[in-house]
Amino acid sequence: MTLPAKIGSGILALIVVAVIVLAAALAHNSAPAPAQPLPRNAVLMRAIVYRQYGPPDVLTLEEVRKPTPAANELLIKVHAASVNPLDWHYMRGAPYIIRLERGIGAPKFNRIGVDFSGTVEAVGAEVRQFKVGDPIFGTADGALADYVTSTEVGLALKPANISFEQAAAVPVAGLTALQGLRDYAHVARGQKVLINGASGGVGTFAVQIAKAFGAEVTGVCSTRNVDLVRSIGADHVIDYTREDFTRTGSRYDVIFDAVGNRGVRDLERSLTPRGVVVLVGAAPSLEPWLGPLEGLMKVRVLSPFLHHRYVSFFADANKTADLDTLRDLIQSGKVTPVIDRRYPLSEAPAAMRYLEAGHARGKVIIGVN
Numbered sequence: 001m002t003l004p005a006k007i008g009s010g011i012l013a014l015i016v017v018a019v020i021v022l023a024a025a026l027a028h029n030s031a032p033a034p035a036q037p038l039p040r041n042a043v044l045m046r047a048i049v050y051r052q053y054g055p056p057d058v059l060t061l062e063e064v065r066k067p068t069p070a071a072n073e074l075l076i077k078v079h080a081a082s083v084n085p086l087d088w089h090y091m092r093g094a095p096y097i098i099r100l101e102r103g104i105g106a107p108k109f110n111r112i113g114v115d116f117s118g119t120v121e122a123v124g125a126e127v128r129q130f131k132v133g134d135p136i137f138g139t140a141d142g143a144l145a146d147y148v149t150s151t152e153v154g155l156a157l158k159p160a161n162i163s164f165e166q167a168a169a170v171p172v173a174g175l176t177a178l179q180g181l182r183d184y185a186h187v188a189r190g191q192k193v194l195i196n197g198a199s200g201g202v203g204t205f206a207v208q209i210a211k212a213f214g215a216e217v218t219g220v221c222s223t224r225n226v227d228l229v230r231s232i233g234a235d236h237v238i239d240y241t242r243e244d245f246t247r248t249g250s251r252y253d254v255i256f257d258a259v260g261n262r263g264v265r266d267l268e269r270s271l272t273p274r275g276v277v278v279l280v281g282a283a284p285s286l287e288p289w290l291g292p293l294e295g296l297m298k299v300r301v302l303s304p305f306l307h308h309r310y311v312s313f314f315a316d317a318n319k320t321a322d323l324d325t326l327r328d329l330i331q332s333g334k335v336t337p338v339i340d341r342r343y344p345l346s347e348a349p350a351a352m353r354y355l356e357a358g359h360a361r362g363k364v365i366i367g368v369n
């Protein structure tokens with residue numbers, strides 16, 4: 001073997017070993033770290049805590065220290081939260097790739113939940129846009145708790161015409177639908193838009209937002225959700241248990257896919273010549289390495305070779321202006337959050353179990369205070 005060939009195979013062997021070590025580290029589940037004792041005079045609150053990755057049983061309701069806001073933060077009393085598939089991915093640490101960010105072996109941050117609504121209880125000296133007593137909604141890490149702290153980014157005043165529970169349903173699902181339809185699909189008045197997964201958390205917002213943009217909307221759902229999807233404004237509803245939307249002969253300018261269960265060849269059949277697919281969801285999978293990222297990445301890799309435009313994206317929860325847009329859509333009556341079930345904070349594991357089953361009708365709410 002020549003010297004360059006020896007060096008090349010040495011480097012290859014090192015890369016293979018590094019990948020195996022990283023894979024083993026990512027797949028490893030550490031034993032849960034014991035809870036730290038709290039100082040005797042600490043002010044406490046309730047929160048859902050997890051110290052190891054796993055099924056919903058890893059979530060426990062505990063007393064933890066009530067947070068204090070920094071100068072650029074607000075302290076918010078949480079009234080309601082909602083759960084998203086994102087939360088169970090964090091809970092399970094799956095796909096494993098997210099452990100690079102959330103913690104290898106065990107979660108670095110042991111709290112869960114993102115979407116919430118509540119009332120501002122205190123503000124740091126540098127907070128400009130909100131004051132004590134403001135009713136707000138938005139996203140903050142660890143939202144399944146009595147209180148959260150957050151900077152002003154990703155928060156907005158709550159729509160006045162809906163309850164705190166309804167407001168907690170909005171952030172992640174509403175932002176995903178809004179950004180997908182407006183920024184990636186560029187939906188225009190009169191276009192034909194198909195929403196796959198129309199009855200879920202994201203889909204129920206997508207149907208209503210596409211209608212608000214003036215589109216002719218077709219929702220795809222199962223038999224038990226046909227009336228729901230029609231009631232939120234879909235012009236046409238396809239029951240996926242009886243009909244395959246890629247074989248009806250209809251073509252769409254936009255397919256907004258919150259399920260990700262169809263291959264590219266099927267979708268191609270259902271697009272107008274300049275049609276676009278916006279893929280936000282991927283088939284539910286506990287396959288541990290890439291999980292739903294596999295479908296989203298496949299589309300990115302294949303898209304230069306396809307006849308149509310395929311886009312996959314992750315919603316940006318920091319776009320405060322988009323929360324304002326959602327508030328306007330809600331206050332004008334064009335969008336109303338759809339709520340499926342409500343659970344008390346202590347039953348967060350049951351809420352997560354229900355969401356994970358993949359058949360929620362609208363949003364699953366956690367009532368907090």
Ligand SMILES: NC(=O)c1ccc[n+]([C@@H]2O[C@H](COP(=O)([O-])OP(=O)(O)OC[C@H]3O[C@@H](n4cnc5c(N)ncnc54)[C@H](OP(=O)(O)O)[C@@H]3O)[C@@H](O)[C@H]2O)c1
Nearest residue numbers: 085176197199200201202222280281282313314315359360
């Ligand atoms: N890219 C992003 O930034 C982003 C953001 C949020 C969510 N997501 C992803 O988007 C997906 C949807 O999220 P979600 O919050 O809407 O989830 P969800 O509320 O759990 O969605 C459940 C809904 O999916 C429907 N569904 C299941 N199989 C279906 C099928 N074959 N055809 C049509 N509908 C079907 C179910 O209806 P039935 O009970 O009738 O089957 C149910 O109503 C998830 O994969 C999530 O991870 C991505």
